Amino acid sequence: MSAEAHSPKRWNEKRKESLSGYLFISPFFILFAIFGLFPMLFSFYLGFQRWNGLGEMEFVGFQNFVFVMEDPIFWKSLWNTIIMGVLGTVPQLIVAIFLAFALNSALVKFQSAFRAAFFLPYVTSTVAVAIIFGVMFSSQDFGLVNVFFNLLGLDSVNWQTNEWGVKIAIAVMVFWRWLGYNTIIYLAGMQGIPNDLYEAATIDGATVWQKIRFITIPMLRPIIIFTIFLSTIGSLQLFTEPLIFLGGNLREEGITVVLYLWREAFSNMAFGTASASAIILFLIIIVFATVNSLLANKVFK
Structure with missing residues:
Protein backbone atom coordinates (compact mmCIF):
# COMPACT_ATOMS: atom_id res chain seq x y z
CA MET A 1 0.00 0.00 0.00
CA PHE A 35 -39.87 13.19 19.78
CA GLY A 36 -39.18 9.46 20.15
CA LEU A 37 -36.40 8.49 22.50
CA PHE A 38 -36.86 11.22 25.11
CA PRO A 39 -40.64 10.65 25.57
CA MET A 40 -40.03 6.91 25.97
CA LEU A 41 -37.32 7.38 28.59
CA PHE A 42 -39.35 10.08 30.35
CA SER A 43 -42.37 7.76 30.40
CA PHE A 44 -40.29 5.07 32.13
CA TYR A 45 -39.25 7.69 34.69
CA LEU A 46 -42.83 8.91 35.20
CA GLY A 47 -44.01 5.36 35.86
CA PHE A 48 -42.47 5.59 39.32
CA GLN A 49 -43.72 9.11 40.08
CA ARG A 50 -47.00 10.72 41.11
CA TRP A 51 -47.51 13.78 38.93
CA ASN A 52 -50.49 15.75 37.68
CA GLY A 53 -48.57 17.52 34.92
CA LEU A 54 -48.14 20.82 36.78
CA GLY A 55 -46.94 20.34 40.36
CA GLU A 56 -43.90 18.65 41.77
CA MET A 57 -43.25 14.98 41.17
CA GLU A 58 -43.38 12.54 44.06
CA PHE A 59 -41.56 9.21 43.95
CA VAL A 60 -44.02 6.41 44.76
CA GLY A 61 -42.10 3.34 43.67
CA PHE A 62 -44.29 0.60 42.23
CA GLN A 63 -47.59 2.04 43.51
CA ASN A 64 -48.67 3.11 40.03
CA PHE A 65 -48.09 -0.38 38.69
CA VAL A 66 -49.99 -1.94 41.60
CA PHE A 67 -52.91 0.44 41.02
CA VAL A 68 -53.07 -0.45 37.33
CA MET A 69 -52.80 -4.19 37.93
CA GLU A 70 -55.59 -4.05 40.53
CA ASP A 71 -57.88 -1.88 38.40
CA PRO A 72 -60.62 -4.04 36.81
CA ILE A 73 -61.11 -1.45 34.05
CA PHE A 74 -57.52 -2.03 32.90
CA TRP A 75 -58.12 -5.76 32.55
CA LYS A 76 -61.40 -5.00 30.77
CA SER A 77 -59.54 -2.72 28.35
CA LEU A 78 -56.93 -5.43 27.75
CA TRP A 79 -59.66 -7.98 27.03
CA ASN A 80 -61.39 -5.56 24.65
CA THR A 81 -58.10 -4.87 22.87
CA ILE A 82 -57.34 -8.56 22.38
CA ILE A 83 -60.86 -9.38 21.13
CA MET A 84 -60.91 -6.45 18.70
CA GLY A 85 -57.43 -7.37 17.52
CA VAL A 86 -58.35 -10.99 16.86
CA LEU A 87 -61.62 -10.11 15.12
CA GLY A 88 -60.03 -7.44 12.95
CA THR A 89 -56.61 -8.98 12.26
CA VAL A 90 -56.94 -12.74 11.79
CA PRO A 91 -59.64 -12.60 9.04
CA GLN A 92 -57.79 -9.67 7.49
CA LEU A 93 -54.53 -11.59 7.01
CA ILE A 94 -56.34 -14.63 5.62
CA VAL A 95 -58.41 -12.63 3.12
CA ALA A 96 -55.34 -10.57 2.15
CA ILE A 97 -53.51 -13.72 0.98
CA PHE A 98 -56.41 -14.76 -1.28
CA LEU A 99 -56.81 -11.23 -2.65
CA ALA A 100 -53.11 -10.98 -3.37
CA PHE A 101 -53.23 -14.36 -5.11
CA ALA A 102 -56.11 -13.16 -7.28
CA LEU A 103 -54.36 -9.88 -8.13
CA ASN A 104 -51.22 -11.81 -9.00
CA SER A 105 -53.15 -14.07 -11.36
CA ALA A 106 -53.03 -13.42 -15.09
CA LEU A 107 -56.79 -13.99 -15.27
CA VAL A 108 -57.58 -10.73 -13.46
CA LYS A 109 -57.73 -7.66 -15.70
CA PHE A 110 -57.13 -4.04 -14.64
CA GLN A 111 -54.75 -5.18 -11.91
CA SER A 112 -53.32 -1.70 -11.36
CA ALA A 113 -56.78 -0.25 -10.73
CA PHE A 114 -57.64 -3.00 -8.26
CA ARG A 115 -54.34 -2.57 -6.43
CA ALA A 116 -54.93 1.16 -6.05
CA ALA A 117 -58.53 0.56 -4.91
CA PHE A 118 -57.49 -1.96 -2.26
CA PHE A 119 -54.67 0.26 -0.99
CA LEU A 120 -56.80 3.43 -0.88
CA PRO A 121 -58.30 2.77 2.61
CA TYR A 122 -54.79 2.70 4.11
CA VAL A 123 -53.94 6.22 2.91
CA THR A 124 -57.36 7.56 3.95
CA SER A 125 -57.47 9.59 7.14
CA THR A 126 -58.21 7.40 10.17
CA VAL A 127 -60.54 10.05 11.56
CA ALA A 128 -62.51 10.16 8.29
CA VAL A 129 -62.76 6.36 8.26
CA ALA A 130 -63.96 6.31 11.86
CA ILE A 131 -66.60 8.97 11.16
CA ILE A 132 -67.94 7.12 8.10
CA PHE A 133 -68.12 3.82 9.95
CA GLY A 134 -69.73 5.63 12.87
CA VAL A 135 -72.54 6.64 10.52
CA MET A 136 -72.78 3.14 9.04
CA PHE A 137 -72.93 1.53 12.48
CA SER A 138 -75.22 4.16 13.94
CA SER A 139 -77.39 2.86 16.77
CA GLN A 140 -80.43 4.52 15.20
CA ASP A 141 -82.78 2.63 12.90
CA PHE A 142 -81.59 4.68 9.91
CA GLY A 143 -78.01 3.43 10.35
CA LEU A 144 -76.91 1.57 7.21
CA VAL A 145 -76.16 -1.72 8.99
CA ASN A 146 -79.36 -1.56 11.04
CA VAL A 147 -81.38 -0.86 7.87
CA PHE A 148 -79.88 -3.99 6.34
CA PHE A 149 -80.70 -5.96 9.49
CA ASN A 150 -84.30 -4.72 9.41
CA LEU A 151 -84.65 -5.82 5.80
CA LEU A 152 -83.64 -9.30 6.93
CA GLY A 153 -86.22 -9.20 9.73
CA LEU A 154 -83.62 -8.73 12.48
CA ASP A 155 -83.76 -6.21 15.30
CA SER A 156 -81.59 -3.09 15.28
CA VAL A 157 -78.37 -3.22 17.30
CA ASN A 158 -77.16 -0.47 19.60
CA TRP A 159 -73.61 -0.59 18.25
CA GLN A 160 -72.11 1.93 20.66
CA THR A 161 -73.33 0.34 23.89
CA ASN A 162 -73.77 -3.33 23.05
CA GLU A 163 -70.94 -5.46 24.47
CA TRP A 164 -70.18 -7.27 21.23
CA GLY A 165 -71.63 -4.64 18.92
CA VAL A 166 -68.85 -2.16 19.78
CA LYS A 167 -66.15 -4.76 19.26
CA ILE A 168 -67.53 -5.98 15.94
CA ALA A 169 -67.97 -2.45 14.57
CA ILE A 170 -64.41 -1.43 15.47
CA ALA A 171 -63.02 -4.75 14.21
CA VAL A 172 -64.75 -4.25 10.84
CA MET A 173 -63.26 -0.77 10.69
CA VAL A 174 -59.75 -2.13 11.34
CA PHE A 175 -60.33 -4.95 8.84
CA TRP A 176 -61.38 -2.55 6.07
CA ARG A 177 -58.55 -0.08 6.67
CA TRP A 178 -55.63 -2.52 6.83
CA LEU A 179 -56.76 -5.20 4.37
CA GLY A 180 -55.28 -3.42 1.35
CA TYR A 181 -51.98 -2.73 3.12
CA ASN A 182 -51.35 -6.42 3.83
CA THR A 183 -52.65 -7.39 0.38
CA ILE A 184 -50.02 -5.20 -1.29
CA ILE A 185 -47.28 -6.67 0.91
CA TYR A 186 -48.33 -10.22 0.05
CA LEU A 187 -48.65 -9.28 -3.61
CA ALA A 188 -45.08 -7.96 -3.65
CA GLY A 189 -43.90 -11.24 -2.13
CA MET A 190 -45.86 -13.34 -4.62
CA GLN A 191 -44.30 -11.54 -7.56
CA GLY A 192 -40.98 -12.98 -6.43
CA ILE A 193 -42.28 -16.57 -6.67
CA PRO A 194 -41.25 -18.22 -9.98
CA ASN A 195 -44.18 -18.83 -12.33
CA ASP A 196 -42.64 -22.17 -13.23
CA LEU A 197 -43.89 -23.57 -9.93
CA TYR A 198 -47.49 -22.60 -10.67
CA GLU A 199 -47.23 -23.87 -14.25
CA ALA A 200 -45.89 -27.21 -13.06
CA ALA A 201 -48.68 -27.44 -10.48
CA THR A 202 -51.27 -26.67 -13.17
CA ILE A 203 -49.89 -29.44 -15.39
CA ASP A 204 -50.11 -31.85 -12.43
CA GLY A 205 -53.77 -30.92 -11.99
CA ALA A 206 -53.44 -28.90 -8.77
CA THR A 207 -56.44 -26.83 -7.70
CA VAL A 208 -56.27 -23.17 -6.72
CA TRP A 209 -56.38 -24.07 -3.03
CA GLN A 210 -53.55 -26.59 -3.47
CA LYS A 211 -51.43 -23.94 -5.22
CA ILE A 212 -52.00 -21.52 -2.36
CA ARG A 213 -51.37 -24.14 0.31
CA PHE A 214 -48.31 -25.87 -1.10
CA ILE A 215 -46.64 -23.09 -3.11
CA THR A 216 -47.79 -19.61 -2.12
CA ILE A 217 -47.93 -19.93 1.66
CA PRO A 218 -44.57 -21.76 2.09
CA MET A 219 -42.83 -19.28 -0.20
CA LEU A 220 -44.41 -16.33 1.64
CA ARG A 221 -43.44 -17.64 5.08
CA PRO A 222 -41.04 -14.78 6.02
CA ILE A 223 -43.53 -12.16 4.81
CA ILE A 224 -46.43 -13.80 6.65
CA ILE A 225 -44.42 -13.81 9.89
CA PHE A 226 -43.55 -10.15 9.28
CA THR A 227 -47.20 -9.13 8.78
CA ILE A 228 -48.30 -11.13 11.83
CA PHE A 229 -45.65 -9.36 13.89
CA LEU A 230 -46.72 -5.90 12.72
CA SER A 231 -50.44 -6.70 13.00
CA THR A 232 -49.98 -7.90 16.57
CA ILE A 233 -48.28 -4.65 17.55
CA GLY A 234 -50.86 -2.54 15.72
CA SER A 235 -53.87 -4.39 17.17
CA LEU A 236 -52.61 -3.81 20.72
CA GLN A 237 -52.29 -0.08 20.03
CA LEU A 238 -55.86 0.63 18.90
CA PHE A 239 -56.69 4.23 19.72
CA THR A 240 -58.15 6.48 17.02
CA GLU A 241 -60.84 4.09 15.76
CA PRO A 242 -62.54 3.42 19.13
CA LEU A 243 -62.04 7.02 20.30
CA ILE A 244 -63.84 8.53 17.29
CA PHE A 245 -66.43 5.76 17.09
CA LEU A 246 -67.38 6.14 20.74
CA GLY A 247 -67.36 9.93 20.46
CA GLY A 248 -65.02 10.37 23.41
CA ASN A 249 -67.42 8.43 25.64
CA LEU A 250 -64.97 5.84 26.94
CA ARG A 251 -67.45 3.18 27.93
CA GLU A 252 -66.15 -0.11 29.29
CA GLU A 253 -67.56 -2.00 26.30
CA GLY A 254 -65.13 -0.34 23.89
CA ILE A 255 -62.22 1.05 25.89
CA THR A 256 -58.78 -0.20 24.83
CA VAL A 257 -55.49 -0.16 26.72
CA VAL A 258 -54.24 2.93 24.89
CA LEU A 259 -57.56 4.68 25.58
CA TYR A 260 -57.22 3.66 29.23
CA LEU A 261 -53.79 5.26 29.60
CA TRP A 262 -54.93 8.28 27.57
CA ARG A 263 -57.87 8.73 29.97
CA GLU A 264 -55.58 8.43 32.98
CA ALA A 265 -53.23 11.08 31.61
CA PHE A 266 -55.54 13.70 30.10
CA SER A 267 -58.83 13.15 31.94
CA ASN A 268 -57.71 12.08 35.42
CA MET A 269 -54.39 14.00 35.19
CA ALA A 270 -52.56 10.97 36.59
CA PHE A 271 -49.47 10.90 34.39
CA GLY A 272 -47.71 8.43 36.65
CA THR A 273 -50.49 5.88 36.30
CA ALA A 274 -50.68 6.49 32.57
CA SER A 275 -46.93 5.94 32.21
CA ALA A 276 -47.15 2.75 34.26
CA SER A 277 -49.93 1.57 31.93
CA ALA A 278 -47.73 2.35 28.93
CA ILE A 279 -44.85 0.34 30.38
CA ILE A 280 -47.14 -2.62 31.09
CA LEU A 281 -48.52 -2.38 27.54
CA PHE A 282 -44.96 -2.31 26.21
CA LEU A 283 -44.19 -5.57 28.01
CA ILE A 284 -47.48 -7.12 26.84
CA ILE A 285 -46.69 -6.19 23.23
CA ILE A 286 -43.26 -7.83 23.50
CA VAL A 287 -44.80 -11.03 24.89
CA PHE A 288 -47.66 -11.22 22.36
CA ALA A 289 -45.47 -10.33 19.38
CA THR A 290 -42.85 -12.92 20.37
CA VAL A 291 -45.42 -15.67 20.98
CA ASN A 292 -47.26 -14.95 17.72
CA SER A 293 -44.02 -14.91 15.76
CA LEU A 294 -42.92 -18.24 17.28
CA LEU A 295 -46.31 -19.83 16.61
CA ALA A 296 -46.34 -18.52 13.04
CA ASN A 297 -42.80 -19.80 12.55
CA LYS A 298 -43.91 -23.28 13.58
CA VAL A 299 -47.19 -23.29 11.66
CA PHE A 300 -45.67 -22.11 8.38
CA LYS A 301 -42.46 -24.12 8.77
Whole structure:
Protein backbone atom coordinates (compact mmCIF):
# COMPACT_ATOMS: atom_id res chain seq x y z
CA MET A 1 0.00 0.00 0.00
CA SER A 2 1.40 3.39 -0.95
CA ALA A 3 2.34 6.03 1.57
CA GLU A 4 -0.20 8.37 -0.06
CA ALA A 5 -3.07 6.30 1.33
CA HIS A 6 -1.80 6.93 4.86
CA SER A 7 -1.04 10.59 4.35
CA PRO A 8 -2.68 13.15 6.68
CA LYS A 9 -4.30 14.86 3.69
CA ARG A 10 -6.00 11.64 2.58
CA TRP A 11 -7.09 10.93 6.16
CA ASN A 12 -8.61 14.40 6.51
CA GLU A 13 -10.54 13.94 3.27
CA LYS A 14 -12.03 10.67 4.57
CA ARG A 15 -13.02 12.36 7.81
CA LYS A 16 -14.70 15.18 5.89
CA GLU A 17 -16.63 12.69 3.75
CA SER A 18 -17.75 10.77 6.84
CA LEU A 19 -18.71 13.98 8.62
CA SER A 20 -20.78 15.18 5.65
CA GLY A 21 -22.58 11.81 5.57
CA TYR A 22 -23.41 12.03 9.27
CA LEU A 23 -24.65 15.60 8.81
CA PHE A 24 -27.05 14.50 6.08
CA ILE A 25 -28.62 11.77 8.26
CA SER A 26 -28.46 13.76 11.51
CA PRO A 27 -31.94 15.40 11.17
CA PHE A 28 -33.60 12.00 11.50
CA PHE A 29 -31.67 11.08 14.64
CA ILE A 30 -32.15 14.52 16.18
CA LEU A 31 -35.93 14.43 15.62
CA PHE A 32 -36.10 10.82 16.82
CA ALA A 33 -34.17 11.73 19.98
CA ILE A 34 -36.49 14.66 20.72
CA PHE A 35 -39.87 13.19 19.78
CA GLY A 36 -39.18 9.46 20.15
CA LEU A 37 -36.40 8.49 22.50
CA PHE A 38 -36.86 11.22 25.11
CA PRO A 39 -40.64 10.65 25.57
CA MET A 40 -40.03 6.91 25.97
CA LEU A 41 -37.32 7.38 28.59
CA PHE A 42 -39.35 10.08 30.35
CA SER A 43 -42.37 7.76 30.40
CA PHE A 44 -40.29 5.07 32.13
CA TYR A 45 -39.25 7.69 34.69
CA LEU A 46 -42.83 8.91 35.20
CA GLY A 47 -44.01 5.36 35.86
CA PHE A 48 -42.47 5.59 39.32
CA GLN A 49 -43.72 9.11 40.08
CA ARG A 50 -47.00 10.72 41.11
CA TRP A 51 -47.51 13.78 38.93
CA ASN A 52 -50.49 15.75 37.68
CA GLY A 53 -48.57 17.52 34.92
CA LEU A 54 -48.14 20.82 36.78
CA GLY A 55 -46.94 20.34 40.36
CA GLU A 56 -43.90 18.65 41.77
CA MET A 57 -43.25 14.98 41.17
CA GLU A 58 -43.38 12.54 44.06
CA PHE A 59 -41.56 9.21 43.95
CA VAL A 60 -44.02 6.41 44.76
CA GLY A 61 -42.10 3.34 43.67
CA PHE A 62 -44.29 0.60 42.23
CA GLN A 63 -47.59 2.04 43.51
CA ASN A 64 -48.67 3.11 40.03
CA PHE A 65 -48.09 -0.38 38.69
CA VAL A 66 -49.99 -1.94 41.60
CA PHE A 67 -52.91 0.44 41.02
CA VAL A 68 -53.07 -0.45 37.33
CA MET A 69 -52.80 -4.19 37.93
CA GLU A 70 -55.59 -4.05 40.53
CA ASP A 71 -57.88 -1.88 38.40
CA PRO A 72 -60.62 -4.04 36.81
CA ILE A 73 -61.11 -1.45 34.05
CA PHE A 74 -57.52 -2.03 32.90
CA TRP A 75 -58.12 -5.76 32.55
CA LYS A 76 -61.40 -5.00 30.77
CA SER A 77 -59.54 -2.72 28.35
CA LEU A 78 -56.93 -5.43 27.75
CA TRP A 79 -59.66 -7.98 27.03
CA ASN A 80 -61.39 -5.56 24.65
CA THR A 81 -58.10 -4.87 22.87
CA ILE A 82 -57.34 -8.56 22.38
CA ILE A 83 -60.86 -9.38 21.13
CA MET A 84 -60.91 -6.45 18.70
CA GLY A 85 -57.43 -7.37 17.52
CA VAL A 86 -58.35 -10.99 16.86
CA LEU A 87 -61.62 -10.11 15.12
CA GLY A 88 -60.03 -7.44 12.95
CA THR A 89 -56.61 -8.98 12.26
CA VAL A 90 -56.94 -12.74 11.79
CA PRO A 91 -59.64 -12.60 9.04
CA GLN A 92 -57.79 -9.67 7.49
CA LEU A 93 -54.53 -11.59 7.01
CA ILE A 94 -56.34 -14.63 5.62
CA VAL A 95 -58.41 -12.63 3.12
CA ALA A 96 -55.34 -10.57 2.15
CA ILE A 97 -53.51 -13.72 0.98
CA PHE A 98 -56.41 -14.76 -1.28
CA LEU A 99 -56.81 -11.23 -2.65
CA ALA A 100 -53.11 -10.98 -3.37
CA PHE A 101 -53.23 -14.36 -5.11
CA ALA A 102 -56.11 -13.16 -7.28
CA LEU A 103 -54.36 -9.88 -8.13
CA ASN A 104 -51.22 -11.81 -9.00
CA SER A 105 -53.15 -14.07 -11.36
CA ALA A 106 -53.03 -13.42 -15.09
CA LEU A 107 -56.79 -13.99 -15.27
CA VAL A 108 -57.58 -10.73 -13.46
CA LYS A 109 -57.73 -7.66 -15.70
CA PHE A 110 -57.13 -4.04 -14.64
CA GLN A 111 -54.75 -5.18 -11.91
CA SER A 112 -53.32 -1.70 -11.36
CA ALA A 113 -56.78 -0.25 -10.73
CA PHE A 114 -57.64 -3.00 -8.26
CA ARG A 115 -54.34 -2.57 -6.43
CA ALA A 116 -54.93 1.16 -6.05
CA ALA A 117 -58.53 0.56 -4.91
CA PHE A 118 -57.49 -1.96 -2.26
CA PHE A 119 -54.67 0.26 -0.99
CA LEU A 120 -56.80 3.43 -0.88
CA PRO A 121 -58.30 2.77 2.61
CA TYR A 122 -54.79 2.70 4.11
CA VAL A 123 -53.94 6.22 2.91
CA THR A 124 -57.36 7.56 3.95
CA SER A 125 -57.47 9.59 7.14
CA THR A 126 -58.21 7.40 10.17
CA VAL A 127 -60.54 10.05 11.56
CA ALA A 128 -62.51 10.16 8.29
CA VAL A 129 -62.76 6.36 8.26
CA ALA A 130 -63.96 6.31 11.86
CA ILE A 131 -66.60 8.97 11.16
CA ILE A 132 -67.94 7.12 8.10
CA PHE A 133 -68.12 3.82 9.95
CA GLY A 134 -69.73 5.63 12.87
CA VAL A 135 -72.54 6.64 10.52
CA MET A 136 -72.78 3.14 9.04
CA PHE A 137 -72.93 1.53 12.48
CA SER A 138 -75.22 4.16 13.94
CA SER A 139 -77.39 2.86 16.77
CA GLN A 140 -80.43 4.52 15.20
CA ASP A 141 -82.78 2.63 12.90
CA PHE A 142 -81.59 4.68 9.91
CA GLY A 143 -78.01 3.43 10.35
CA LEU A 144 -76.91 1.57 7.21
CA VAL A 145 -76.16 -1.72 8.99
CA ASN A 146 -79.36 -1.56 11.04
CA VAL A 147 -81.38 -0.86 7.87
CA PHE A 148 -79.88 -3.99 6.34
CA PHE A 149 -80.70 -5.96 9.49
CA ASN A 150 -84.30 -4.72 9.41
CA LEU A 151 -84.65 -5.82 5.80
CA LEU A 152 -83.64 -9.30 6.93
CA GLY A 153 -86.22 -9.20 9.73
CA LEU A 154 -83.62 -8.73 12.48
CA ASP A 155 -83.76 -6.21 15.30
CA SER A 156 -81.59 -3.09 15.28
CA VAL A 157 -78.37 -3.22 17.30
CA ASN A 158 -77.16 -0.47 19.60
CA TRP A 159 -73.61 -0.59 18.25
CA GLN A 160 -72.11 1.93 20.66
CA THR A 161 -73.33 0.34 23.89
CA ASN A 162 -73.77 -3.33 23.05
CA GLU A 163 -70.94 -5.46 24.47
CA TRP A 164 -70.18 -7.27 21.23
CA GLY A 165 -71.63 -4.64 18.92
CA VAL A 166 -68.85 -2.16 19.78
CA LYS A 167 -66.15 -4.76 19.26
CA ILE A 168 -67.53 -5.98 15.94
CA ALA A 169 -67.97 -2.45 14.57
CA ILE A 170 -64.41 -1.43 15.47
CA ALA A 171 -63.02 -4.75 14.21
CA VAL A 172 -64.75 -4.25 10.84
CA MET A 173 -63.26 -0.77 10.69
CA VAL A 174 -59.75 -2.13 11.34
CA PHE A 175 -60.33 -4.95 8.84
CA TRP A 176 -61.38 -2.55 6.07
CA ARG A 177 -58.55 -0.08 6.67
CA TRP A 178 -55.63 -2.52 6.83
CA LEU A 179 -56.76 -5.20 4.37
CA GLY A 180 -55.28 -3.42 1.35
CA TYR A 181 -51.98 -2.73 3.12
CA ASN A 182 -51.35 -6.42 3.83
CA THR A 183 -52.65 -7.39 0.38
CA ILE A 184 -50.02 -5.20 -1.29
CA ILE A 185 -47.28 -6.67 0.91
CA TYR A 186 -48.33 -10.22 0.05
CA LEU A 187 -48.65 -9.28 -3.61
CA ALA A 188 -45.08 -7.96 -3.65
CA GLY A 189 -43.90 -11.24 -2.13
CA MET A 190 -45.86 -13.34 -4.62
CA GLN A 191 -44.30 -11.54 -7.56
CA GLY A 192 -40.98 -12.98 -6.43
CA ILE A 193 -42.28 -16.57 -6.67
CA PRO A 194 -41.25 -18.22 -9.98
CA ASN A 195 -44.18 -18.83 -12.33
CA ASP A 196 -42.64 -22.17 -13.23
CA LEU A 197 -43.89 -23.57 -9.93
CA TYR A 198 -47.49 -22.60 -10.67
CA GLU A 199 -47.23 -23.87 -14.25
CA ALA A 200 -45.89 -27.21 -13.06
CA ALA A 201 -48.68 -27.44 -10.48
CA THR A 202 -51.27 -26.67 -13.17
CA ILE A 203 -49.89 -29.44 -15.39
CA ASP A 204 -50.11 -31.85 -12.43
CA GLY A 205 -53.77 -30.92 -11.99
CA ALA A 206 -53.44 -28.90 -8.77
CA THR A 207 -56.44 -26.83 -7.70
CA VAL A 208 -56.27 -23.17 -6.72
CA TRP A 209 -56.38 -24.07 -3.03
CA GLN A 210 -53.55 -26.59 -3.47
CA LYS A 211 -51.43 -23.94 -5.22
CA ILE A 212 -52.00 -21.52 -2.36
CA ARG A 213 -51.37 -24.14 0.31
CA PHE A 214 -48.31 -25.87 -1.10
CA ILE A 215 -46.64 -23.09 -3.11
CA THR A 216 -47.79 -19.61 -2.12
CA ILE A 217 -47.93 -19.93 1.66
CA PRO A 218 -44.57 -21.76 2.09
CA MET A 219 -42.83 -19.28 -0.20
CA LEU A 220 -44.41 -16.33 1.64
CA ARG A 221 -43.44 -17.64 5.08
CA PRO A 222 -41.04 -14.78 6.02
CA ILE A 223 -43.53 -12.16 4.81
CA ILE A 224 -46.43 -13.80 6.65
CA ILE A 225 -44.42 -13.81 9.89
CA PHE A 226 -43.55 -10.15 9.28
CA THR A 227 -47.20 -9.13 8.78
CA ILE A 228 -48.30 -11.13 11.83
CA PHE A 229 -45.65 -9.36 13.89
CA LEU A 230 -46.72 -5.90 12.72
CA SER A 231 -50.44 -6.70 13.00
CA THR A 232 -49.98 -7.90 16.57
CA ILE A 233 -48.28 -4.65 17.55
CA GLY A 234 -50.86 -2.54 15.72
CA SER A 235 -53.87 -4.39 17.17
CA LEU A 236 -52.61 -3.81 20.72
CA GLN A 237 -52.29 -0.08 20.03
CA LEU A 238 -55.86 0.63 18.90
CA PHE A 239 -56.69 4.23 19.72
CA THR A 240 -58.15 6.48 17.02
CA GLU A 241 -60.84 4.09 15.76
CA PRO A 242 -62.54 3.42 19.13
CA LEU A 243 -62.04 7.02 20.30
CA ILE A 244 -63.84 8.53 17.29
CA PHE A 245 -66.43 5.76 17.09
CA LEU A 246 -67.38 6.14 20.74
CA GLY A 247 -67.36 9.93 20.46
CA GLY A 248 -65.02 10.37 23.41
CA ASN A 249 -67.42 8.43 25.64
CA LEU A 250 -64.97 5.84 26.94
CA ARG A 251 -67.45 3.18 27.93
CA GLU A 252 -66.15 -0.11 29.29
CA GLU A 253 -67.56 -2.00 26.30
CA GLY A 254 -65.13 -0.34 23.89
CA ILE A 255 -62.22 1.05 25.89
CA THR A 256 -58.78 -0.20 24.83
CA VAL A 257 -55.49 -0.16 26.72
CA VAL A 258 -54.24 2.93 24.89
CA LEU A 259 -57.56 4.68 25.58
CA TYR A 260 -57.22 3.66 29.23
CA LEU A 261 -53.79 5.26 29.60
CA TRP A 262 -54.93 8.28 27.57
CA ARG A 263 -57.87 8.73 29.97
CA GLU A 264 -55.58 8.43 32.98
CA ALA A 265 -53.23 11.08 31.61
CA PHE A 266 -55.54 13.70 30.10
CA SER A 267 -58.83 13.15 31.94
CA ASN A 268 -57.71 12.08 35.42
CA MET A 269 -54.39 14.00 35.19
CA ALA A 270 -52.56 10.97 36.59
CA PHE A 271 -49.47 10.90 34.39
CA GLY A 272 -47.71 8.43 36.65
CA THR A 273 -50.49 5.88 36.30
CA ALA A 274 -50.68 6.49 32.57
CA SER A 275 -46.93 5.94 32.21
CA ALA A 276 -47.15 2.75 34.26
CA SER A 277 -49.93 1.57 31.93
CA ALA A 278 -47.73 2.35 28.93
CA ILE A 279 -44.85 0.34 30.38
CA ILE A 280 -47.14 -2.62 31.09
CA LEU A 281 -48.52 -2.38 27.54
CA PHE A 282 -44.96 -2.31 26.21
CA LEU A 283 -44.19 -5.57 28.01
CA ILE A 284 -47.48 -7.12 26.84
CA ILE A 285 -46.69 -6.19 23.23
CA ILE A 286 -43.26 -7.83 23.50
CA VAL A 287 -44.80 -11.03 24.89
CA PHE A 288 -47.66 -11.22 22.36
CA ALA A 289 -45.47 -10.33 19.38
CA THR A 290 -42.85 -12.92 20.37
CA VAL A 291 -45.42 -15.67 20.98
CA ASN A 292 -47.26 -14.95 17.72
CA SER A 293 -44.02 -14.91 15.76
CA LEU A 294 -42.92 -18.24 17.28
CA LEU A 295 -46.31 -19.83 16.61
CA ALA A 296 -46.34 -18.52 13.04
CA ASN A 297 -42.80 -19.80 12.55
CA LYS A 298 -43.91 -23.28 13.58
CA VAL A 299 -47.19 -23.29 11.66
CA PHE A 300 -45.67 -22.11 8.38
CA LYS A 301 -42.46 -24.12 8.77
